[in-house]
Each structure stands twice: as structure tokens, then as C-alpha cells.
Amino acid sequence: MPLPSVDIPTTPLARPVSMASATPISPSIPPLATLSAIEQSKRLAAYTAVDKHILPEHKVIGIGSGSTVPYVVERIVSQGAELNKDRVFIPTGFQSKELIVLSALNLGDVDQYPTIDVTIDGADEVDHELNCIKGGGACHLREKVLAEAAKTFILVADYRKNVKYLGTNFTPGVPIEVVPFAYAKVLQNMHHILGSPRATLRMAVAKAGPVVSDNGNFIIDAPFDNGQMKEPLGIMARIKMLTGVVEVGLFCHMAQAAYFGNQDGSVTVKRKVEKGKIEEAVIAAGGQF
Numbered sequence: 001m002p003l004p005s006v007d008i009p010t011t012p013l014a015r016p017v018s019m020a021s022a023t024p025i026s027p028s029i030p031p032l033a034t035l036s037a038i039e040q041s042k043r044l045a046a047y048t049a050v051d052k053h054i055l056p057e058h059k060v061i062g063i064g065s066g067s068t069v070p071y072v073v074e075r076i077v078s079q080g081a082e083l084n085k086d087r088v089f090i091p092t093g094f095q096s097k098e099l100i101v102l103s104a105l106n107l108g109d110v111d112q113y114p115t116i117d118v119t120i121d122g123a124d125e126v127d128h129e130l131n132c133i134k135g136g137g138a139c140h141l142r143e144k145v146l147a148e149a150a151k152t153f154i155l156v157a158d159y160r161k162n163v164k165y166l167g168t169n170f171t172p173g174v175p176i177e178v179v180p181f182a183y184a185k186v187l188q189n190m191h192h193i194l195g196s197p198r199a200t201l202r203m204a205v206a207k208a209g210p211v212v213s214d215n216g217n218f219i220i221d222a223p224f225d226n227g228q229m230k231e232p233l234g235i236m237a238r239i240k241m242l243t244g245v246v247e248v249g250l251f252c253h254m255a256q257a258a259y260f261g262n263q264d265g266s267v268t269v270k271r272k273v274e275k276g277k278i279e280e281a282v283i284a285a286g287g288q289f
Ligand SMILES: O=C(CO)[C@H](O)[C@H](O)COP(=O)(O)O
Pocket: 064, 065, 066, 067, 068, 069, 121, 122, 123, 124, 133, 134, 135, 136, 137, 138, 139, 140, 143
């Protein structure tokens, strides 16, 4: 089915205001003309994915985490209050919950809505089979629950995330959420059993001590060599078997499509077609698929 062309406005979209504080949505989103090339690529990917996948009949929508997702929400808001008033939006963590609330969209949770029509999320890297690394923002437990709950799971990212094999540009490694008291044991397992000798506990930047996830857990980042990353499903399964691991930031065979904004204004689309085959195509700048 042809993808629609994407009309990227050159002036800021009308911004909805918070019900509580009249704070503009994502005050960090400037007009397109002032966005860096990377930010323009993220916005292009997000807008294209929303136009293609968030349709009037979709009423329960999962909203992922990261710096690309505010553009997803911005585009959904631009579909209008009439459409959005009957929808409920499910967040993957604190950041997306704030985005939903500040955009005056209806907030729900996955325990109320265990079946989601469409979830759109960012990714740290996506390979040629639509496997991805997630968890750069330490949200991958909830992100995976919302990906699994969704009838359709869609990824959005800039061109740097589009790779053949995971670990090409994203080098910190596979994010692993662990219960705090088990972190030293899991680190030891990663070093000596799982083949990731450089695995480390993720430390906070503006706080002493480790990063603590929205679920109160720690994060281990485990780099693997290129050969190992050719089989992400196997790595994911082996890590997940370790006692103390809550979730692994490898999402294997979960996404139906990934949209990558390119520097020249085109969008690369990888999508699952029949029998799990992945097809890659490019939507020309301002053009048709
Ligand atoms: O997995 C994630 C958070 O846990 C993010 O989706 C991922 O880190 C991508 O973020 P960005 O859009 O900022 O590149």
C-alpha cells in the first residue's frame, strides 16, 4: 500500500497546553528551520510513522521514550482534538507520561488496556531483520511490555540507527535491567559466562551512584563483539535466563516496521512483509513510497 507523503511544516505547530499549568508541550521543540540535521531526521521519521500508522480507528496508543518520541506526540496532537478525545495513550515511563499529560491527551496504563492498537517508540539501533537495541534511556522493561501488548509495534529513529548488525554505531552495549541486590552477581555472570567482559553498571550523571530505572532497578550495559551481535535472539535468551535480570534491551522480531529520517529529507522504511521477510524502501523527500 503506498505511504502518504509527509507535509513537514516550517512553522511550529499550534501547541496544546497543559491542563494543569498552561506549560507548552515539549518547550524544547523549536521550529523546523532551527532544528539540527539530526533533529530534523528524527522529526521526519516520527511524522511519517504517525501519518502511516496512527489512523482514526486506533483508540489505544502506546507512547515510547527518548528524544524522538516528542515528535510522535506532536504529530498525533496535530491530528486534532476531535480524533484524540476518544483515544487513550499509554506511557512507557515518566518521560512519556509527562508528554501525554502536558499535551492534554488522555492518560491510561497497560494494566487497564493490555491490548494496544499501535505502539510507536524510538530505538538505539535497528538491524536488517528489524531487531533492535533499546534501553538507552533505561525504559526498556515498560517499552517491551507495550511492544508486546501492541497489535502493531513501530520504531522511529534518525539515519544513524539504521544498521545491518546491532552494535555498529551504538557501542555502550545491551542494556539489562536488574534488581539492585543481584547486580554484582549478574555482572559476574556477564563477564565470565555470557562473554561480555566489559559489562558495567550504568552510573548516573547528575547523581552520585547508579542510574535507577522508573521501576527502582539498576541497569547494566553489556557490549558484545560483532560476531555475537549477529544472533541477538540467542544473546537475549541467555541473558534473560540469569536470575536477577528483569529485562533485556534486545527486541527481537517484535517490530512490524522502522522509519529512519535521512539527512536529505527522505525516509528509509524497513518493514515486515509476507513470511517474516524484511523489505527496505525509501520515500523520497516530500514524495511517495
Ligand atoms: O529505548 C529507549 C529508552 O529506553 C529510547 O527509545 C532509545 O534510547 C532511543 O532514544 P532516542 O530517540 O533519544 O534516540
